[in-house]
Amino acid sequence: MRESSLARTLREKLGPLGQWTRIENVVGTGMPDVNWFPGTDIWIELKVVHGAKVFFQASQISWAKHRHKKRGSVWIIAKGEKEIIISNSINLYDKVRYEHHKPVLHISVMKEYGVTFVKPYNWKSIIGLLCDDIQFCDFAGTTM
DSSP states (O other), X not given: OOHHHHHXXXXXXXXXXXXXXXXXXXXXXXXXXXXXXXXXXXEEEEEEOBXXXXXXXXXXXXXXXXXXXXXXOEEEEEEOSSEEXXXXXXXXXXXOEEETTEEEEEHHHHHHTSEEEESSOOHHHHHHHHTTSXXXXXXXXXXX
16 A cells, blocks of 8 residues: 555545645655644644554654644554554654664554554544544554
8 A cells, every 4th residue: 555545545534524635745844744624733644554664754753843842743644454553643753763764663663652443444433533532542552
């Protein structure tokens, strides 16, 4: 699966509930892939799991950390073979390790600090989690 395919799926499910903007920023670096506005700004970084790892750019981590300092949040949504894992980036970026000077996160860490959804995906719960209707901290580390 490619990131663009994940973006299409999420747009299909989330887009009707708010303004959906896919970011293709060639000028600035690190900005998340999607801004979704169902009444509040929700930034989403899309990732596809490769093996058992999720790869980042250092600029993505920096952008999110600056957003955190302003009390904002960035969600990371990673698509594995049979699952979608969602986590708030503030829980993950200090756990990223560097391999060959590139930021990498093992999928087990993302599962530990995120919520894993398996097929068939419970879109109502995914939307509730992103919109904070469901308290993320209550579900982190669980599979739904």
